[in-house]
Amino acid sequence: MLRETYPVDKRFEEILGYLPKMDPILVKIDAYLEDEKLYRLIRRDLSQRWPKTLETGRGSTPVEVVLRMLVVKRLYGYSYEETEKTVSDSLVLRQFCRVYLQKVPVDTTLIRLANVIQPKTLEKFNERITQLAVEHKVTKGRKLRTDGTVVETNIHAPSDSRQLADSVRVLARTLIRAQTVLQVGQQKAAQQFQDFTQAARKSARQIGETLAQRTEAAREAGQQKYQELLEMTQKTVYWATQTLEQLRQSPSASERLANTLATFLPRAQQVIMQTKRRILQGEQVPACEKIVSLFEPHTDIICRGKESRPVEYGHKVWLNEVDGGIISHYRILNGNPPDESQWRPSLKAHLITFKEPPHQASADRGLYSEPNENFAHDLGVRRVILPKPGYRSKPRLKHEHKAWFVKGRKWHAGVEGRISVLKRAHGLGRCLVHGFQGFQAWVGWGVIAGNLAVIGRT
Secondary structure (H helix, E strand, O other), X not given: OOOOXXXXXXXXXXXXXXXXXXXXHHHHHHHHHOOHHHHHHHHXXXXXXXXOOOOOOOOOOOHHHHHHHHHHHHHHOOOHHHHHHHHHHOHHHHHXXXXXXXXXXXXXXXXXXXXXXXXXXXXXXXXXXXXXXXXXXXXXXXXXXXXXXXXXXXXXXXXXXXXXXXXXXXXXXXXXXXXXXXXXXXXOOOOOOOOOXXXXXXXXXXXXXXXXXXXXXXXXXXXXXXXXXXXXXXXXHHHHHHHHXXXXXXXXXXXXXXXXXHHHHHHHHHHHHHHHHHHXXXXXXXXXXXXXXXXXXXXXXXXXXXXXXXXXXXXEEEEEEEOOOEEEEEEEOOXXXXXXXXXXXXXXXXXXXXXXXXXXXXXXXXHOOHHHHHHHHHHOOOEEEOOOOOOOOHHHHHHHOOHHHHHXXXXXXXXXXXXXXXXXXXXXXXXXXXXXXXXXXXXXHHHHHHHHHHHHHO
16 A cells, blocks of 8 residues: 655654754755655656555555655665665655654665656656746746757667677577476477577677777678677577467466567567678668667667767757756657757747746757747747857857857856766766666656755755
8 A cells, every 4th residue: 555654753853853954955855845746746656556556555665755765866876775775874864755763665665666657757747846946936947058968878889799699698598497497387498409608709709809900801700700690699599489489389488588588589680680781791771770789779879979979879868957057858869860950849848837938048059040040039039049050141240249149158058067967966977777768767867856956055
């Protein structure tokens, strides 16, 4: 049964009387988290964990405790284990999380409950925080600066050889477990199965060492090694396909093993196809047709023209920051669309949140176009700061040298600092959870933690 809160403990309040007061930053954040609408958003998701969560079962971890412990986790950059240990050891954090003298939920409980909270809920949560910031005069929403960044997925640098070896490893270990299950059910597993895991790993390493030489002889030797690795992968895929059919027909078979094979077989086949096209046929495979990770197949290949990082693997995230340092809106983009296309959605999102256009709106020169400038003016934005790339006429130069334009450009530069803080302090550099839904939730909690930190310092 879903519990709302723990009852206030008088003994705990007496103990707090002998301790220093809570950090002023936490005091402000605590006041914001007492908002009923924020609480109801999280409660709604947690109440849908099981069909009868609100009616039967033992008492769950209270909604208020879950919400506040997840905020603490991202606010300070803790892991789930560190969050459990730190809250358990700190009387101040026990007070902030409303745990009092009760047992702190373990890390696995927090993980399960965090997975129940939907990304859409976190978007609404952040919208409500922005509304509260307006009510408390932290921001007025009169100035908008918008920019994008890349949040990486938690994968190693992709290569076809490494992905082929990963395919063999994952499918082979699943086949070994499936053989045991089928033998218990007195069925024959895929015949002549051979575990190529070690051989595939060795071939992948040799391919990397050979191709690093960058000679014609090395390229030919690398192709031969690729063919050997492809043969091992194709044989493993064939055995996995046979075993999957047997698992589906067996009443005693493990559904989990069948689901694992059904998930990774198409990905392994896609890796085989793209390797043949790239290595054997010399074809340039478009980024949208590539898979760069068996475990995070949603990962996009993003080229932003940065010399330090020419290629990034993850998702492009677009942010709207308003005066006061609040991220009023964020969205995860599909693929690697041009920056110019993000101007209109940003202004529309601001209009939805604040019910009026900003007095000033700015972006980098990559978003400049005459239609974008005209759209902002038509929407009611008085000062549109979009520097034009390339050649600029004398009237354009005069326009961009106006005092308000120059001042707006200087203010816009601050968005880079906000992105840097989100990456360093709140985990938006790299997502550490699996799946696209997990990625969305990771970005959402990072933005929420960043906004609460700004509010706490204001």
